[in-house]
Amino acid sequence: MKKTIILGSVAFDAIETPFEKTDKIIGGAGTYICFAASYFSKPHALAVVGGDFPQEYISKLEQKGIVIDGIQIKKQEKTFFWSGKYFDNMNQRETLITELNVLEHFDPIVPDSYQNADYLMLGNLSPIVQRQVIERLTKRPKLIVMDTMNFWMDILFDELLQTIALVDVITINDEEARQLSGEYSIPKAAQKIMAMGPKYVIIKKGEHGAIVFYKNKTFYAPALPLETVIDPTGAGDTFAGGFIGYIAQQDKTDFETIKNAIVVGSALASFTVEQMGTQGIENRTQTEINERIAAFKTLTSYTL
Amino acid sequence: MKKTIILGSVAFDAIETPFEKTDKIIGGAGTYICFAASYFSKPHALAVVGGDFPQEYISKLEQKGIVIDGIQIKKQEKTFFWSGKYFDNMNQRETLITELNVLEHFDPIVPDSYQNADYLMLGNLSPIVQRQVIERLTKRPKLIVMDTMNFWMDILFDELLQTIALVDVITINDEEARQLSGEYSIPKAAQKIMAMGPKYVIIKKGEHGAIVFYKNKTFYAPALPLETVIDPTGAGDTFAGGFIGYIAQQDKTDFETIKNAIVVGSALASFTVEQMGTQGIENRTQTEINERIAAFKTLTSYTL
Numbered sequence: 006m007k008k009t010i011i012l013g014s015v016a017f018d019a020i021e022t023p024f025e026k027t028d029k030i031i032g033g034a035g036t037y038i039c040f041a042a043s044y045f046s047k048p049h050a051l052a053v054v055g056g057d058f059p060q061e062y063i064s065k066l067e068q069k070g071i072v073i074d075g076i077q078i079k080k081q082e083k084t085f086f087w088s089g090k091y092f093d094n095m096n097q098r099e100t101l102i103t104e105l106n107v108l109e110h111f112d113p114i115v116p117d118s119y120q121n122a123d124y125l126m127l128g129n130l131s132p133i134v135q136r137q138v139i140e141r142l143t144k145r146p147k148l149i150v151m152d153t154m155n156f157w158m159d160i161l162f163d164e165l166l167q168t169i170a171l172v173d174v175i176t177i178n179d180e181e182a183r184q185l186s187g188e189y190s191i192p193k194a195a196q197k198i199m200a201m202g203p204k205y206v207i208i209k210k211g212e213h214g215a216i217v218f219y220k221n222k223t224f225y226a227p228a229l230p231l232e233t234v235i236d237p238t239g240a241g242d243t244f245a246g247g248f249i250g251y252i253a254q255q256d257k258t259d260f261e262t263i264k265n266a267i268v269v270g271s272a273l274a275s276f277t278v279e280q281m282g283t284q285g286i287e288n289r290t291q292t293e294i295n296e297r298i299a300a301f302k303t304l305t306s307y308t309l
Numbered sequence: 310m311k312k313t314i315i316l317g318s319v320a321f322d323a324i325e326t327p328f329e330k331t332d333k334i335i336g337g338a339g340t341y342i343c344f345a346a347s348y349f350s351k352p353h354a355l356a357v358v359g360g361d362f363p364q365e366y367i368s369k370l371e372q373k374g375i376v377i378d379g380i381q382i383k384k385q386e387k388t389f390f391w392s393g394k395y396f397d398n399m400n401q402r403e404t405l406i407t408e409l410n411v412l413e414h415f416d417p418i419v420p421d422s423y424q425n426a427d428y429l430m431l432g433n434l435s436p437i438v439q440r441q442v443i444e445r446l447t448k449r450p451k452l453i454v455m456d457t458m459n460f461w462m463d464i465l466f467d468e469l470l471q472t473i474a475l476v477d478v479i480t481i482n483d484e485e486a487r488q489l490s491g492e493y494s495i496p497k498a499a500q501k502i503m504a505m506g507p508k509y510v511i512i513k514k515g516e517h518g519a520i521v522f523y524k525n526k527t528f529y530a531p532a533l534p535l536e537t538v539i540d541p542t543g544a545g546d547t548f549a550g551g552f553i554g555y556i557a558q559q560d561k562t563d564f565e566t567i568k569n570a571i572v573v574g575s576a577l578a579s580f581t582v583e584q585m586g587t588q589g590i591e592n593r594t595q596t597e598i599n600e601r602i603a604a605f606k607t608l609t610s611y612t613l
Contacts, residue, residue: 094493189398192536213517216534225608227529230520232496265613298613304529305609309569309602 006047009253011038013128015052016085030282031062034128037239040286041246041273043069046253049119053107056080074116082107095234115141126249127151132168148258150174155181170202178209224264229275236281240274247273272297310351313557315342316442317432319356320389334586335366338432341543344590345550345577347373350557353423357411360384378420386411399538419445430553431455436472452562454478459485474506482513528568533579540585544578551577576601
């Protein structure tokens, strides 16, 4: 099985929705990405947690076949904590608390056993940390995927550009693509971002699906219309995890594989939003996943 | 060729975008619907204009093979006039002027030559007028499609419900579906609207495409990502025109045909937004239309 490194926060989340409110539960981009990728490949997690992070949460990851050698535990420090609240329509949220804690001085140490990885997924973190991981790998992976967000455009724009120049795929939402490129038109924005480095630009549109741009080609995967959306937290990270996991499983990086990977990512993300926190993505069967992928096919198939 | 009646305003529009500003040009829902439908069937327009409406505009319709016997000309009155302004992102617009004029007391007279029509498209107008047309047909068409908007929900809700109960297909945007049903979830909203009468509920999502719900089935056609959007006016009406035109051409109303019709409608709408007013949809070749439909196939095809 191809070695896949997942950089991303492993953290505490506290989530409030119109329906439900959680205590501190397991969260973080890296957690969602690893859970999703675990259905297709063997994720090697690269993260940092504090001494307050429960052993049972680490065990949860291990039980899913996730390699945890790259998760540093800083006993004297506290784990990254995010708390957010969703409004009635679930499309907008407010961040209540962000405690960086261990993430403030995160120095990603790549274990020797992670070297020679074939695939690298850089979850949303400081572009400096993302770039450090690339630089600390002795061999460049076949495909490097990065996620980012507007926050880094606001405070570390030049650093972000340097990191973007090094990756093959970037995932970003439509507003962020506009901010990064200065273009309102999404196709134009994607062309400008491709000129910054990435071969593939994936625009995440939430309930409206995802679009990938590659050279002059475009593929649009709509999102599965869901009766019930309980908690959108981690949907984008789950998408990324399904995406990189499928690519690692196929061990191909051509456009056809990228398109299929987007469908897989979208299918997995639909599980995440149906339950609170990571519950929706933690324990799926291969049959359930195949059914969801088949539902996508039905959703978009026509005979004309 | 199957007879198709198109009820809808034939009017003057004055449009302002960040790029361009028009004088009073030909516009109105009925105009866009007829232009789009004319590529596939012979639209029979049902509308009213004033004495100020130029003969050259009527000729434009006739040249596209549109039957104009059902367009009343009220010599002493003025044509409906709408003026609107789009903001930078083209997703929001402000109505500057609405002069109802001839539409205020529009009493749709169905010419004898329109009787026994096979298909009926009710463009966005008062639900009372829409229902009058249905009632004035001696034989019920095989498929009745209606478009509507939030305005009628605000001021004529009960009348609207009565009309909705009589149709087979309703086209509506996502916010309007939520308002009409009281459900935020689009699949739940669609189910509630189906319970009001229509077999098919089509949710128009603009740049995010369109979704149709039928029983427990769903089909999602994304919109073609366009480099340049010049003027969104009439996009929804063009969609409706391509939709009903294709159905009339095929003379079938099963779900597979409805799905294909949505793709055709989306393809035609993409022409409309690329130019000011009706220019984009007025003069397309069959080859151009086929290429646009093929582009949709490419956009959504994957092998998984």
